[in-house]
Amino acid sequence: MNRNLKTKLGKICHDTKMDWNKSKPVVKIPGHVTSNHSFCTFRAISPEEALEEKAILESIAWPRYPSLQPDYSLINTNNPACGSFTILPRRGGGKWHIGDQLEVMVQIHDYLCRPKKYGGDVLLARLHTPALEAGVAGQVVDHLNGSYSAVFTLLWEGRAEVQVTLVHSSEAVEVLRRLTVQQPDRINFKSLFRSGSESESTNCNICLRPSRTPLCNFTDVRTGEPWFCHKPKNLSCESRIDCSKGEFTQNLRLDEEKLFVRKVNMKVHIRSSGPSDVFVTSNIKDEPNSTLSSGRWTPSGFYYRGAWRSLSGTAVQDFSPEQMTQCLKGKQVHLYGDSTIRQWFEYLIEVLPNVNKFDLHTKKQPGPFMALDHTNNIMVTFHCHGPPLCFVGSLTSQVRYIANELDGFAGGRDTVIVFGIWAHFSTFPLEVYIRRLMSIRGAVVRLLARAPETLVVIRTANVKALSLYVALTNSDWYSMQHDKALRAVFRGLDVRLVDAWEMIVAHHLPHKLHPEPPIIKNMINVILSYTCPDLLS
Template sequence: MENISKPVLNIPGHVTSNPSFCTFRPISPEEALEEKAILESLAWPRYPSLQPHYSLINTKNPACGSFTILPRRGGGKWHIGDQLEVMIQIHDYLCRPKKYGGDVLLARLHTPALEAGVAGHVVDHLNGSYSAVFTLLWEGRAEVQVTLVHSSEAVEVLRRLTVKQPYRINFKSLFRSGSKTESTICNVCLRPSRTPLCNFTDVRTGEPWFCHKPKNLGCESRIDHSRGGYTQNLRLDEKKLFVRCVFSFSDVNMKVHIRSSGPSDVFVTSNIKDEPMSTLSSVRWTPSGFYYRGAWRSLSGTAVRDFSPEQMTQCLKGKQVHLYGDSTIRQWFEYLLEVLPNIRKFDLHTKKQAGPFMALDYTNNIMVTFRCHAPPIRFGSFKTSEVRYIANELDGLAGGRDTVIVFGIWSHFSTFPMEVYIRRVMSIRGAVVRLLARAPETLVVIRTANVKALSLYETLTNSDWYSMQRDKALRAVFRGVDVRLVDAWEMTVAHHLPHNIHPERPILKNMINVILSYTCP
């Protein structure tokens, strides 16, 4: 990562000089080694061209690309439990096979009539060809779907923007003293300037945050946080790398299906004892779960039940449910508020986007709360007194068998260097470990990232590629910790509904069923 400054002294409100681009939370030597290993595991194939600008001719043409289902090893019928492998070949706009990898692909196996679907595992062979591996999990006809999210050339643009312009989304704070007010730009990554900064680094977590100092007011007069502006600095013709909806299929190169060169489906039967299961790929892929008859079935050890509103109430009776994160977590609060029969929102007179919120069911002694995570967060204005870091909130909880903690933090970190995200998640992990040490019966559930619809703005600020990388980092940081996952990534890839940063209600219901199944197994 280029132009990254060293950590600064943790003196909130202190006026300091402007760092060069980004400031990171200090970490221990052990965490530094872990961070290095995670960053290496996230390494993405680099675009091989040495030219400063990309030719559209060299980018991917989904109209020419194709996938082929490989035959079952040893022949015979496909059975439940077999591994199905698909070979994918990507072509350029002249329909020539590509010679390098780095494209972002999603794969799904589905049967619309059964409302069944499962995500596949994509392997990049670094030569323009890819494999998608699926586990066959239900009987009947199942169809393969391969989606090109981004070309490798588009990924290179996204990578460059993060390195060169990590401040391209900025934030604002209002400062007030009496009748005097000033608004200034804030960020963890700021463009170098001679303007002094107010240092709002969090005392307990060490998470850095800075605002340009107002000309006529002190740093202590800061009263709110809000989203600011966005700068789009694309080079000549780079917008053509992010085309979603046009008249010609050959012009679309973002979130578009790859065609099949032959049959796109297989027929699956129940396993026959005398015929062994087929394993074509060297990668044995086991998904976290799959949909069948519209219901999510987990393969990770906890059976997922379908809860009625009354059963939800019985499950949560006597419990506190604390939700922390972004709008995809707030969506869960809103769902529970709508579905639980006796719960009512307590009016805290807070902003609709940021909260915090509280809902109570007095009869059944249920409390559900939501609080958004601390900056960077692109919500509308909310008071700085409500800026809370998840790690600090967890350190303030007693925990116990009647406490359910759920958090999701990913979307608002997309434009920043991976170190900013990894260190924030490490900080939360530390608080989770401390919580589980003093109250081991506490249930902690983590919501992963999910795929979404992509416009040009969404791509440059919140692309699926950014989300994919952060999803992998999140899982790596919490590997080995006694937490549960709601695999929103696979649950949105596998479902037939359109991709949406806020998944639609059928997916939402299944996600809540997963949480409740962890709570009341």
């Protein structure tokens, strides 16, 4: 057992008189806590990891609202109808060319149409040409004075239109920040305990408020990932059989709901103060390609005629079902994550011509699932990642922490590991997420050390449609922070990314937690291009 983990658990045992000989001990009060989230339990990490975590949190720190305890009026908050953006002239003048940097200035105004004087708003920017099914995400820079820059790389010829979207006002972000600090348990979880004819359901979480009710400690022994449930009155901790998401508690202050109104001040476009498009020319006769991007801001890729074109070094090819089979012949593809990864499993078994789903008699949402093509020796599997992902009826016997699963693989050139883990961590302190990623990273490092030809692909977070409930539990702002943390944790490792964030921001289809089939097809093409880079060349 990890020495730090053993020391931490030993302290809990000493404080609560836990019995080391019991695999599922009962705890009287929550274990060791850190940070200012006084009733959350975090996985123990090394001093080096603690320094890294601190650096990551500082690097992604969001601008704070001017007052630590904001006393604002709604009329002082963002009114997209008054705000505007302006396309700045090309540096040096003249016509716009492929490879140029297009810069847009955005000014945010309040409901009295006065310019705001501070930053912290959440904006998205896209440049697109509907007729060409072309689109690219822009980089948004906060100048901390109510104005923002959006920077785009011009990548195709013709007329290209700028679109700037207000996701959240800075005041809304402050509410989301406060909720995570004060109410990280606003989504609770439940487990069913059963023995014979007797059963009982209790609340579970990483963050359980202090109580006289004894706790069952289900912290994973190998990874140290914490999970607790209130102990049933008449049953043992060992009688737990499942995990599911429970109730949502919404505790907003007066008028705060009005900060999260769709198409009013949440996920609404900002108008242009002048022309909203530019005309791009080029002396190059060929279609756009990855060699044309240069300058200060380089996106990970862009769409052209509906196909994703990577700017990160690996050319993305368009695979037919037969070519997909040829690429995956003799390979095993293991998918781990949430429902956005399950989408990929469902796409593969639908499109691959000879793959048949093997009936494991598991539930529709949590799985696990397996599909086989015996003729071509292809295997595709899906497993949910561990808590706090708890689909209804998720059996505890099927809980899979990604790090533990990776440690069980021999790996090799015929093994493809894909995972995505982000959406179910939004209500928790960022430390919970960062430490889970660090745990997975350790397993990835060990896997690549023993089998360096193993392909590891990570799916990033993505934007989605927002309602009040979604905003309070899985806002794009939360996803943006998690996306930055994920990239920081895995930076420098020999892994590949599917940039779901940019692939959805850049696309003309509406933002959705579960992207539409055309986007999924492009994502799968990215994975297959990593797997078989030379197949179609």
